[in-house]
Amino acid sequence: MRNSMANICLMGAALLTASCASSAQKNDVPDQITQESIEGFYELGELERQQLDAGDCGLFLFAARPEPRFVFFSEAGKGTAKVVLNGKPTVFARSSTEGDVLDLHYTEQVFHSPVENVELKVTINEAVPGDGGSQITKASIRISDSAGWKMVIPVGGATSCVG
Helix, strand or coil: CHHHHHHHHHHHHHHHHHHHHHHHHCCCCCCCCCCHHHCCCCCEECCCCCCCCCCCEEEEEEECCCCCEEEEEEECCCCEEEEEECCEEEEEEEEEEEEEEECCEEEEEEEEECCCCEEEEEEEEEEEEECCEEEEEEEEEEEEECCCCEEEEEEEEEEEECC
16 A cells, blocks of 8 residues: 555656646747737836926826836826827826825826727825825726726826925
8 A cells, every 4th residue: 555655656746747847848938029919018108207387286106117217197187197108108188086085186097098099097005195295105007998908007106286
């Protein structure tokens, strides 16, 4: 009985090792990524510096990968958001709001691009109020299109109000 148990254990270990070795050799990654293979993929590029109008509060969001960059700007009074979508400066119109209000910005805001047919949903999960604005420690931007393609980008940033 002991010998048969030992044999079963050895056979199981050999099968496990063989399956790990064969899956380690398998390469499902294409040799070259083409533009067609990433159609529907959205990238938020870096925005230039933005100016706030007097009496307004701005929402400034930064993505951390591959390195920190300024990717989203919204002025509460205008109801718009600015991003660089796939290398092109794009202005989105705010279409809905929910949640609490943080320095004139709702903690959930949805923006639509009439030209690109893309939706941005900004969700602020954690923020620390301060003088003249708040530090946003946990937030996300969800990008989706009419075909149902979605991606979520973790962000952080700040709100700032100009008197």
